Amino acid sequence: MIEMSDVWKEYPNKTMALSGVSIKVNKGEFLYIVGPSGAGKSTFIKLMYREERPTKGHIFVNGFNIDRLKERKVPYLRRNIGVIFQDFKLLPRMSTYENVAFALEVINTPARHVKRRVHDALEWVGLLDKAKMFPNQLSGGEQQRIAIARAIVNNPAVIIADEPTGNLDPETSWGIMKVFQRINERGTTIVMATHNKDIVNTIRRRVVAIEHGRIVRDENKGLYGYDD
Ligand SMILES: Nc1ncnc2c1ncn2[C@@H]1O[C@H](COP(=O)(O)OP(=O)(O)OP(=O)(O)O)[C@@H](O)[C@H]1O
Ligand SMILES: [Mg+2]
Numbered sequence: 001m002i003e004m005s006d007v008w009k010e011y012p013n014k015t016m017a018l019s020g021v022s023i024k025v026n027k028g029e030f031l032y033i034v035g036p037s038g039a040g041k042s043t044f045i046k047l048m049y050r051e052e053r054p055t056k057g058h059i060f061v062n063g064f065n066i067d068r069l070k071e072r073k074v075p076y077l078r079r080n081i082g083v084i085f086q087d088f089k090l091l092p093r094m095s096t097y098e099n100v101a102f103a104l105e106v107i108n109t110p111a112r113h114v115k116r117r118v119h120d121a122l123e124w125v126g127l128l129d130k131a132k133m134f135p136n137q138l139s140g141g142e143q144q145r146i147a148i149a150r151a152i153v154n155n156p157a158v159i160i161a162d163e164p165t166g167n168l169d170p171e172t173s174w175g176i177m178k179v180f181q182r183i184n185e186r187g188t189t190i191v192m193a194t195h196n197k198d199i200v201n202t203i204r205r206r207v208v209a210i211e212h213g214r215i216v217r218d219e220n221k222g223l224y225g226y227d228d
Contacts (some may be wrong), residue, residue: 042193
C-alpha cells in the first residue's frame, strides 16, 4: 500500500529532514508517527502526498510511483489520498456542505453524484445538522470533522493526518479519534503524525518513531515513548 525505500529529503536551505528512511505499510494498517519536534514527521507525511519530493529514494503510495509522478498526474494521486491537518484548512467563505462538495468538484465528479456523497460523508462524521453553517460558526472539533468528511468523501484508500488533534482539547480529541478508528475499521489505511501521548498509549497501534530524520523504532501496538 505504502512503501518508501532509502528516502532522503534535503530542503533547499540544506536542512536534511529525512536520511535514508525505508518503510512498508500494508493496506488497512493504522500507523502513528511520533518523535520530537523537528524530527521529520511532517516531511515524511508531505512526501506521501507529493507536497514535497524526495531528494533521493523511491516512494509508492497506492500504486503510484510518487517520486516519478508527473505534475499533471498529481490530481489522480490526490483522489486516492485524504489529507487532514492540525489547523483544518477549511475554506472560510464556504459552508460545511460546500467545503466537502468542493473536494468532489475539483476532481470533476458528476454533479448528480455530489449531493449524495457529501450527505453520506457528513453523516459519517455526525455533522449533517451543521451542513449550512460556516467554519467560524463551528467548534474546533466540528471543524476537524468537516475536514475529515472532506478527506473521506472520495473514499480514498489512505488517510494521512498531520497532528489532527493538535489544536483540540482532550475530550474533543478522543471524539476525533473515534472517527479515525471507524474509518480504519472499514479498511482505510491511516497514517497519523501525533504528539498525543495519551492517545498513542491508549489506542494501541503500530508506532513508528522518527528522530533526526531517521526511523529509530517501529513496533506493533507500541507506546508513545516520550515525556511530552
Ligand atoms: N520548507 C522547509 N525548508 C527548510 N527546512 C525545513 C522545511 N520544512 C521543514 N524543515 C526542517 O526540516 C526538519 C524537519 O521538519 P518537520 O516539519 O518535518 O518536523 P516535525 O517532526 O514535523 O516537527 P513538529 O513535531 O514540530 O511538527 C526541521 O529541522 C525543519 O526545520
Ligand atoms: Mg510537524
